[in-house]
Amino acid sequence: MRFRQVHLDFHTSEHIEDIGKKFDKKQFQTALKKGHINSITLFSKCHHGWAYHPLKANEIHPHLDFDLLGAQIQAAHEIGVKTPIYLSAGLDEKMAHRHPEWLVRNLDESTTWAKDFTEPGYHKMCMSSPYLDYLVKQIEEVCKNYDADGIFLDIAGVQPCYCQNCIAEREELGLNPYDENDVLKHAETVYKRYAEKTRAAVDKYKPNLPLFHNGGHIRQGRRDLVNYNTHLELESLPTGGWGYDHFPFSARYCQGLGVDYLGMTGKFHGSWGEFGGFKHPNALRFEVALAAANGAKCSVGDQLSPSGEMDMVTYDLIGSAYSELEEKEEWLDNVESVADIAIISPEAYVGDLSTGQMTKVDDSGSGVCRIMLEGKYLFDVIDFESDLSKYKVIILPDVIRADIDFAKRLREFCDCGGKVLATGKSALYENSNEFCLNLGAEWIKENPYKPDYFRPLEKIKDMGDTGYIMYGNGEKIRCIGNELGIRENPYFNRTRAHFCSHQHTPNSREYGGAGMTEGKDGIYIAWNIFADYAQSGELHLKQMAIFALDRLLDSAKTLKTNLPAQGIVTLMKQSDRLICHLLYASPVKRGNGIEVIEDIVPIYNVELAIKTDKKINKVYLAPQKEDIDFTYENGYISAKLDKIECHQMVVFE
Numbered sequence: 007m008r009f010r011q012v013h014l015d016f017h018t019s020e021h022i023e024d025i026g027k028k029f030d031k032k033q034f035q036t037a038l039k040k041g042h043i044n045s046i047t048l049f050s051k052c053h054h055g056w057a058y059h060p061l062k063a064n065e066i067h068p069h070l071d072f073d074l075l076g077a078q079i080q081a082a083h084e085i086g087v088k089t090p091i092y093l094s095a096g097l098d099e100k101m102a103h104r105h106p107e108w109l110v111r112n113l114d115e116s117t118t119w120a121k122d123f124t125e126p127g128y129h130k131m132c133m134s135s136p137y138l139d140y141l142v143k144q145i146e147e148v149c150k151n152y153d154a155d156g157i158f159l160d161i162a163g164v165q166p167c168y169c170q171n172c173i174a175e176r177e178e179l180g181l182n183p184y185d186e187n188d189v190l191k192h193a194e195t196v197y198k199r200y201a202e203k204t205r206a207a208v209d210k211y212k213p214n215l216p217l218f219h220n221g222g223h224i225r226q227g228r229r230d231l232v233n234y235n236t237h238l239e240l241e242s243l244p245t246g247g248w249g250y251d252h253f254p255f256s257a258r259y260c261q262g263l264g265v266d267y268l269g270m271t272g273k274f275h276g277s278w279g280e281f282g283g284f285k286h287p288n289a290l291r292f293e294v295a296l297a298a299a300n301g302a303k304c305s306v307g308d309q310l311s312p313s314g315e316m317d318m319v320t321y322d323l324i325g326s327a328y329s330e331l332e333e334k335e336e337w338l339d340n341v342e343s344v345a346d347i348a349i350i351s352p353e354a355y356v357g358d359l360s361t362g363q364m365t366k367v368d369d370s371g372s373g374v375c376r377i378m379l380e381g382k383y384l385f386d387v388i389d390f391e392s393d394l395s396k397y398k399v400i401i402l403p404d405v406i407r408a409d410i411d412f413a414k415r416l417r418e419f420c421d422c423g424g425k426v427l428a429t430g431k432s433a434l435y436e437n438s439n440e441f442c443l444n445l446g447a448e449w450i451k452e453n454p455y456k457p458d459y460f461r462p463l464e465k466i467k468d469m470g471d472t473g474y475i476m477y478g479n480g481e482k483i484r485c486i487g488n489e490l491g492i493r494e495n496p497y498f499n500r501t502r503a504h505f506c507s508h509q510h511t512p513n514s515r516e517y518g519g520a521g522m523t524e525g526k527d528g529i530y531i532a533w534n535i536f537a538d539y540a541q542s543g544e545l546h547l548k549q550m551a552i553f554a555l556d557r558l559l560d561s562a563k564t565l566k567t568n569l570p571a572q573g574i575v576t577l578m579k580q581s582d583r584l585i586c587h588l589l590y591a592s593p594v595k596r597g598n599g600i601e602v603i604e605d606i607v608p609i610y611n612v613e614l615a616i617k618t619d620k621k622i623n624k625v626y627l628a629p630q631k632e633d634i635d636f637t638y639e640n641g642y643i644s645a646k647l648d649k650i651e652c653h654q655m656v657v658f659e
Contacts, residue, residue: 007268012308015307016049020054022069024069026070028311034078037318040318041325042325046082048075048090058070062143063143083153095204101137108132115168132167132171132196134169134175138200142206146207150210157216157218164193166186219235224259227353239305244601245600246278251375259351262388269293269297278307288606291653295589300343330653334628337629341580342580346559346562349375349403351388381551381555394416399426403536404431413435416442420443425559427555428445429534444526445523447487452480457475459476460546462474469546480532482518483523492521493532494518495516496510563617565616565617566642583658584618585655586655588653591607609650612646614656616658618643626657627655
């Protein structure tokens with residue numbers, strides 16, 4: 007898989023004429039060169055259901071009179087650019103109108119995406135209907151007739167459905183057609199059949215051709231779903247609803263799966279389908295660098311004009327980011343992450359991994375990711391199949407209860423010197439309210455007060471001897487180890503008839519039990535601090551977590567830096583060298599809650615220290631290949647950077 011890709015959307019209505027009339031091979035090639043692009047995903051079939059080339063299994067767009075896909079492939083291949091081919095799998099508006107009996111139905115028989123046909127929008131197709139065979143024939147024909155470098159199938163995933171096809175099939179299988187668990191079980195079966203049939207369709211003419219099923223997010227904890235793909239494409243447009251925390255958290259999970267993957271952002275100020283919308287060049291520079299810093303290749307989303315003419319402003323924008331990426335590729339390929347900490351993914355915490363049913367985890371994942379980034383910790387995100395032994399600390403954020411097997415693995419991890427940070431209901435057994443580890447705490451009950459207060463007993467940075475408001479859910483515990491902080495109760499809970507002040511009841515300073523405890527296996531914090539941090543961003547929540555992690559890591563922390571909170575740092579191993587990525591940009595809120603990056607402010611006098619047993623002969627900046635001075639003391643290689651601007655790599659070899 008290549009580093010500098012474009013995903014060229016082309017969802018084009020039958021009500022638009024002169025499709026592709028301004029396509030010009032030279033202009034197309036000029037755009038790709040200008041954008042420094044070496045792979046571009048091109049369209050066979052769009053969400054409207056039309057093909058952009060002649061074929062028997064589908065209809066060409068009614069206003070297209072030549073083989074646009076073939077012309078694009080030829081033009082790209084002439085200049086060494088690869089061409090994966092896109093087919094809309096889950097959406098096909100043409101067939102939605104012709105065969106409404108093929109649509110996914112909710113329990114009330116409304117449709118999905120667009121709820122009916124009274125408003126503009128797409129309608130999702132059901133893969134238990136004859137639509138699947140219709141799609142498979144298209145894939146076969148594309149693979150037979152075109153020199154594809156991969157197949158990208160969009161809008162795919164486990165989809166509960168109450169259409170008549172699904173109801174009838176569930177009855178045939180002896181399942182209750184309306185029972186939620188049986189519906190989910192059947193949805194898994196339908197998706198597996200879809201994945202197997204589409205893979206067979208590709209292999210019929212192009213064995214082992216790369217294939218990816220896009221569902222907008224890579225499900226954590228579902229390695230069985232991941233395995234239907236040859237690689238992963240992490241759709242994550244920060245301004246399109248994903249935000250800037252989504253990609254780092256997903257990337258830190260995906261890198262541990264052992265498959266090639268890329269980060270997909272977009273050129274749009276907003277999201278897909280925004281014609282005439284452009285993000286600031288600095289935003290795209292940062293997003294491309296963020297992908298690189300997390301071991302990912304990169305793809306930028308664009309949407310082709312119905313005319314077939316490439317927008318040169320777009321490719322100037324992409325080129326400004328990809329020209330930098332091209333210079334860095336020597337230090338980006340075949341890397342693995344270096345991490346002190348592993349976060350058990352809240353998303354991976356499900357009742358039964360054989361179904362698509364997930365436990366609601368609120369914002370625990372987002373909150374723990376944000377604290378890890380701001381605290382400059384080296385971390386991976388893992389699931390219950392991951393090897394724990396390579397880490398120094400395991401974080402169980404807010405909701406991670408343990409079954410017998412996982413509890414045993416955690417105890418083995420701790421017996422070998424590892425430590426655990428658990429919050430909220432984490433580290434309690436799945437079927438009882440006893441802790442599976444010695445974290446210095448004994449569970450009593452759910453705390454009856456909300457909110458309440460935390461008072462530190464140890465010196466915590468930026469926290470004094472006072473009670474700090476805790477809005478999130480809490481657990482009432484008894485300390486049986488070392489008490490690091492206590493809970494203080496409010497005078498009473500706020501009700502309609504019984505309240506005080508504007509927001510919540512003041513602190514009574516009444517002792518309410520332990521709030522943070524320490525045992526031989528780690529530290530426990532009795533609130534959902536990570537979900538709370540995602541909601542409120544209060545400084546003391548972050549400082550509580552940082553205090554606990556620094557205490558658990560002690561002198562074993564691999565990386566230290568004075569990079570400001572908004573900066574991001576990762577450490578990658580590539581063969582016999584270490585590569586540290588330092589990034590800095592500050593997203594700001596614009597409009598209706600959209601985060602944008604505009605200004606890239608240089609950061610000066612950045613200190614960096616790496617703990618390594620490897621003998622280091624030189625330290626230099628990449629891609630500049632400029633040597634920098636370093637010192638060795640107390641097991642740390644230390645260096646100072648005069649300036650970083652957006653993204654800087656520091657190589658230790």
